[in-house]
Amino acid sequence: MMLIKNTRYNIVYPRISNLRRKAFEIEDQLKDFFHQVTLIPVPDDAPEDIPRISTTSHNGHSQLNISLSNTQLLTNYDDAFEGNWERCLDYVENRVDILYSTLGNYIKDGYLFSGLTTEIVFDSILDEDPIDLMRNKFINLKTDLSPHEIEQKITFVIEDDYYVNITFKNLRIYEGLNYQGPGMLKNEKDHYLVCILDVNDRHGFNYKDGYTSNIKNAKKIVKITRTILEEKLNKMITEGVFDV
Amino acid sequence: MSEALLVQKTNSPKIMVSLGALLALGSFSLNTFSSSMSGASPNVEHVYYEEETSTPEISSMANKFDRYKEAREVFTGVRDFSEQELLQYNSSLDKLFKPLGVNLFDL
Numbered sequence: 001m002m003l004i005k006n007t008r009y010n011i012v013y014p015r016i017s018n019l020r021r022k023a024f025e026i027e028d029q030l031k032d033f034f035h036q037v038t039l040i041p042v043p044d045d046a047p048e049d050i051p052r053i054s055t056t057s058h059n060g061h062s063q064l065n066i067s068l069s070n071t072q073l074l075t076n077y078d079d080a081f082e083g084n085w086e087r088c089l090d091y092v093e094n095r096v097d098i099l100y101s102t103l104g105n106y107i108k109d110g111y112l113f114s115g116l117t118t119e120i121v122f123d124s125i126l127d128e129d130p131i132d133l134m135r136n137k138f139i140n141l142k143t144d145l146s147p148h149e150i151e152q153k154i155t156f157v158i159e160d161d162y163y164v165n166i167t168f169k170n171l172r173i174y175e176g177l178n179y180q181g182p183g184m185l186k187n188e189k190d191h192y193l194v195c196i197l198d199v200n201d202r203h204g205f206n207y208k209d210g211y212t213s214n215i216k217n218a219k220k221i222v223k224i225t226r227t228i229l230e231e232k233l234n235k236m237i238t239e240g241v242f243d244v
Numbered sequence: 245m246s247e248a249l250l251v252q253k254t255n256s257p258k259i260m261v262s263l264g265a266l267l268a269l270g271s272f273s274l275n276t277f278s279s280s281m282s283g284a285s286p287n288v289e290h291v292y293y294e295e296e297t298s299t300p301e302i303s304s305m306a307n308k309f310d311r312y313k314e315a316r317e318v319f320t321g322v323r324d325f326s327e328q329e330l331l332q333y334n335s336s337l338d339k340l341f342k343p344l345g346v347n348l349f350d351l
Contacts, residue, residue: 010299049303065302072302115299155297163297200299 002233003082003121007092009073010200011099011114011218013107016068019052022106026053026066029102033057033095034064062095071099085120085229092116093222100215110212115163115200116221118229121171122193122237130170130193137240138168156244161204161217162224164244166236167196195233199224 016022020039027037034055042050051065051072062075073095081087103111128136134150135141151169158164175189199221204211228244235241316322325333 008299008301010302012300047303049300051302067302070300070302117299165297198299200297202297202299206295 001083001123002085002229003123004077004085004088005082005119005121006074006076007088007119008075008117009092009096009099009114009218010117011071011096011103012112013069013071013103014109014112015048016106019066019068019106023053025105026102027055029105030055030064030098033098034062064099071103073099086226088118089222089226089229093219096218096222097215100218111214113200113202113205113211113213114218114221115198115202116225117196117198118225120195120197120229120233122195130191133193133237134168134170137237154242156242157203158224158244159220161201161208161211162221163198163200163203164224164228165196165198165200166228166242166244167198168236169194169196193237195237197225197228197233199228 023037023039027034030037034057037053037055040051040054042052048068049070051067053066055064056062057064057075061078061081062073065072065074073092075088075092075095077088081091122130131147131150134152135147138152139150141147149170151167153165153167155166156164171192171194172188173190173192174185175187176184201213201217201221204213204217224244232243235243
């Protein structure tokens with residue numbers, strides 16, 4: 001079964017000046033979905049991608065951080081959501097709409113680019129060991145040894161503006177006491193196949209003079225992610241066919 | 245001690261240097277990037293960039309503002325003892341205190 005563990009939506013834009021003074025306006029615009037904002041006391045000359053404003057969603061699943069040049073919405077999904085990727089992406093799309101609407105008051109010359117990173121875990125229902133699956137479906141590895149860890153990243157460019165980064169790796173989970181010392185990983189609990197899907201329009205930013213990004217690009221990013229989750233991902237892990 | 249789920253880390257810890265990090269640290273700016281690419285100034289150093297295809301994460305407060313770093317920023321000018329100063333410091337302590345014959349760290 002495919003479980004959406006978390007999503008991270010990042011919007012990158014030119015520096016916003018005096019962001020702290022705008023905090024309460026931002027809080028007011030987000031109040032239906034997020035708690036009161038916290039102003040983070042960092043020096044004014046701190047790097048611009050250090051968050052200045054932070055808040056959480058009313059139910060505590062999402063953390064919103066706003067810096068002078070990057071806004072990040074990180075959402076962890078619970079049992080009620082993680083098995084239903086459509087609900088997860090509907091949630092992301094809705095919140096991203098609100099963020100663009102809010103940030104749009106302060107960003108006059110367009111956004112630089114944005115991206116959605118989705119972490120998907122295939123739970124134990126897969127009948128093949130994750131290492132064997134990646135060896136058999138993805139890579140032509142000639143060795144008699146059994147790899148302990150494999151991580152494979154493939155990047156596609158689609159429609160000239162979008163990178164689609166697909167990373168497959170195995171993830172071993174261990175059970176133990178909250179103590180870091182010798183033998184701490186003796187008890188392996190689970191071994192999963194994980195896919196990290198990162199879709200963004202950074203290719204347009206990287207290659208096109210004067211490129212700007214907007215809400216249409218954000219919607220396209222969510223749409224590409226939906227298509228891959230709905231139609232492509234299963235084919236990748238069952239047949240080893242990468243088609244985006 | 246509480247029970248916890250652990251994820252194995254097999255990579256050696258390393259300091260990461262990327263264009264994004266350099267931009268974040270202010271070592272490079274987008275202006276530097278464009279002027280170097282356009283060749284507008286003959287004095288601008290020619291540089292090479294690695295293509296970044298991933299969505300950049302917002303900086304983590306935990307990474308950039310750990311307690312040690314915060315303390316160093318609050319107490320600017322603080323440094324470790326030199327070898328000579330450390331000897332003087334230890335000899336001063338020896339004059340002030342008598343040995344108990346017990347190592348506290350063995351207790």
